Amino acid sequence: MGDEDGRVDGRTERGRRRRAEIIEATLAVVTRDGAGGVTHRTVAKEAGIPTSLSVYYFATLDDLLVAALSSVADVYTARVREIIDHRDDKLRGLAELLHESAGPGRERALAERELSTLAARRPALRPVARGWRESVAELAAAVTDEPEAVAAVVAASEGLCTALLLDAEPAPVEHVHGVLARAAGLRAAPTEGAGRGR
Amino acid sequence: MGDEDGRVDGRTERGRRRRAEIIEATLAVVTRDGAGGVTHRTVAKEAGIPTSLSVYYFATLDDLLVAALSSVADVYTARVREIIDHRDDKLRGLAELLHESAGPGRERALAERELSTLAARRPALRPVARGWRESVAELAAAVTDEPEAVAAVVAASEGLCTALLLDAEPAPVEHVHGVLARAAGLRAAPTEGAGRGR
DNA sequence: GTTCTATTTGTACTAACGTTCAAGAAATCC
DNA sequence: GGATTTCTTGAACGTTAGTACAAATAGAAC
Structure with missing residues (x-):
């Protein structure tokens, strides 16, 4: 705010884009080699820029990791909020989101997951990591009133994500949805076979 | 095996103890600095031995991390099995175990968690990381027959552990137990209306 | 044009990394 | 005793890490 005229400083504008590029490159490195593979050099090489430019934008490696985690968390939070706002069957929407993992x-x-594991050790990252869980809790609160059910949905989401990442064969969306519904207390009897639920 | 006489080679015996010492030192380093802090040098310094001795027992860093994760996972698996075998209220036992986190x-x-995050990237670690989930699944299978409920308990366990690690104030055991019971289907209101909540 | 700020680059420094290796000490075997 | 296997050590190899810094470029303000 303050610059109601369309004029922007082309230098800082370019800087913003560079920053985003570097964060993107960081996520690519984390994806390929894990959080341990993140160095100023690897990130810079991934982005096709000199090492010192990465340092210019993120003075320490910690800054870089915090920014990268925040970026990922923001995307996920936004998607959950979208489900909350524009989706009818919210648990189904959450199941589909999780299933993408x-x-x-x-x-x-x-x-x-790499970065939120870091969060347990670095206090600066903790609020960011908690944000994801809080947005899921908000979604769950739209489905059930019981606080314990909300906590169960949040916990199940975490666990399902882990399972999806670690298991060889991906679980079907119906399974994910079923577990979430059960955690929410919406499901009493198991649907044997292909259930035409509700 | 094969040495039914009490005689053992004092050399290999000492080697076994060294191995255990190094693994213990590795876990101490992981605890303090994270998995990224594990190097042959830091582990050796933690154990009070020269670097090359750590290399003698674990030729590569990967070997060291695999051994460390396996060690932790074994302890947890053993504790879960103990609950399965000698405990009456198994869900309560699991809740207490999780609450220790x-x-x-x-x-x-x-x-x-640090190490099982590595497992998503290194196939050699995956079976080890899965072992923990499978033992929890076994426990859950003793509580409920429905496969979906078993999956829900496993997922909830993972998520609860994450929450306990990331949250500032620890949730009470009752809460943990309540979420697990709900996931198992032991507590949920069958359908809205029929359930008198508890 | 000049001046100022923001961005970009190449280079260089120290420290720590994984790993190798040859030689020494301890336990066992003959 | 000597021969052999197992464990232990210190030093060194080449590589890469984080970081610093001065010079160069690009855009904005004047």
Whole structure:
């Protein structure tokens, strides 16, 4: 705010784009080699820039990792919010989002897990990592009133994501949805075979 | 095996102890600095031995990490099995075990998470990381017959552990137990209306 | 044009890394 | 005793890490 005229400083504007590029390159490195593979040099090489430019934007490696995790978390949070706002069957939407972790979204989910593991050790990252869980809790609160059910949905989401990342064969969406529904307390009896639920 | 006489080679015996010492030192380093802090040098310094001795027992860093994760996973698996065999209220036992992650067992749980995150990237570690989930599944199978409920308990366990590690204030055991029971289908209101909540 | 700020680059420094290796000490075997 | 296997050590190899810094470029302000 403050620059109601369309004029922007082309230098800082370019800087913003560079920053985003570097974060993107960082996520690519995390995806390929894990958080341990993130160095100023590897990130710079991934982005096709000199090492010192990466240092210019992120003075320490920690800054870089914090920014990368925040970026991933923001995307996930936004998607959950989209489900909350524009989706009717919210649990189904969450199930589909989680299920992506086994397929096209696997790399992102892996990066997110790598970085949120760092969060347990670095206090600066903790609020960011908690944000994801809070947005899932918000979604769950739209489905059930019981606080314990909300906690169960959040916990199940975490665990399902882990399972999807670690298991060889991906679980079907119906399974993910079923577990979430059960955690929410919406399901009493198991649907043997192909259930035409509700 | 094969040495039914009490005689053992004092050399290999000492070697076994050294191996265990190095693994213990590795876990201490993982606890303090994370998996990224594990180097032959840091581990050796932690154990009070020269670097080359760490290399003698674990030729590569990967060997060292695999051994460390296996060690942690074995302990957890054994504890779960103990609950399965000698405990009446198995879900309560699991809840108490998980709850330790917020207190005295926090370091171990952190190390376990650090290392199982590695498992998503290194196939050699995957069976080890899966072993923990399978033992929890076995416990859950003793509580419920429905496969989906078993999956829900496993997922909830993972998520609860994450929450206990990341949250500032530890959740009470009752809460952990409640979430597990709900995932197992022991607590959920069957359908809205029929359930008197508890 | 000049001046100022933001961005970009190449280079260089110290420290730590994984790993190798030859030689020494300890236990066992003959 | 000597021969052999196992464990232990210190030093060194080449590589890569984080970081610093001065010079160069690009855009904005004047």
